[in-house]
Amino acid sequence: MLNKDRIAVFIDADNAPASKMESILSEVAKYGVVSIRRAYGNWKKPALKSWEDILHDYAIQPIQQFDITKGKNAADIALVIDVMDVLYTKQVEVICLVSSDCDYTPLVTRIVSDGKLVIGFGERKAPTPFVNACSKFLYLDDPETINEAVNDTVPIKSDTKLMNLLRQAIEANEDDDGWASLGPVGSHxxxxxxxxxxxYGxxxxxxxxxAIDLFELQKIEGNxxxxxxxxxxR
Known part of the structure; x- marks a missing residue:
């Protein structure tokens, strides 16, 4: 059965790569149907030129916001207002935020507290609080860069937070011999x-x-x- 959840996608164009929209929408499609697609920015700025064709190709509604005060981004505020408006007036189950800006962390926290799924997309410069606040967060850096940076078991093993997360998930689902089915581990x-x-590549x-020699993996019946x-x- 197809997932019929309704999704609203909000894009902070000043803090998101236009070239990644195909990948983003392909990922979001796994969760349901995208009914709202909006991108925010001052479209008169040369820096947003790369978005022109993308907006047309993927039927994304551009929301114009002039930079009223130097150093202040009015698009951020407009995006937040529209998200809250959609949250209260539209029937959506999933909110997708495309940005690497930490300013959206309180917004994400508020949406999650309302029982909505929040999928975040951003570059690796995205601050940890914003990443962790999302229900799921995917990095948009080029695959080659990601593989070079994280596809090495040594730095992964040295990530204490990650190792603790994996171990705790196993402990919460293990049997008397310490084995845990991977499905429940992933859900945990x-x-x-x-x-x-x-x-992580x-x-x-x-x-x-x-890839991590701190764990044993064993295939069971089926896949x-x-x-x-x-x-x-033992």
Whole structure:
């Protein structure tokens, strides 16, 4: 059965790469139907020239906001107002925010508290509070850059926060021998944070676990896996 959740996409054009919109909308389509697509910025600025064709190709509504005061971005405020308006007047289940700006963190927190799913997209410069506030956050940096930066088990193993997250998810679902089915482990992680294994260069959660020698991965009947913390090996 197709997912019929309604999605609203809001784009901070000053803080988002136009070249990534195809990937963004392809990802969002997994969650339902996009009924609202809006991009905010001062469209008279040369810096936003790259958005012109993208707006037409993907039927994105451009919302014009002039920079009234130097150093202040009126588009940010307009975006927040429209999100809150949609939250209260439209039937949407998913809000998608495309930006790398930390200013949206309180907005995300508010949306999540209303029971909505918030999917964030931004570059790796996006501040941690904004990333963690989202239900799910995906980085938009070029795949080559991502692979070079994170597809190495040494830096992944040294990420204490990530290791604790993975171990806690296993412990919450393990049997008497320390094994936990990968599906419930992934669900447990998703309920805690905006984690997505693709941000570490892996298409599947099983690939991430397989790349870290601190865990054991074992295939089970069908296409499933179970995982165990190597420290609990008997």
């Amino acid at each position: 992680i998703s309920n805690q944070t905006s984690f997505d294994q693709r941000n 892996f298409s599947k959660l099983s690939d991430l676990f397989r 499933g896996y179970k995982v165990r913390d190597s420290r609990k090996k």
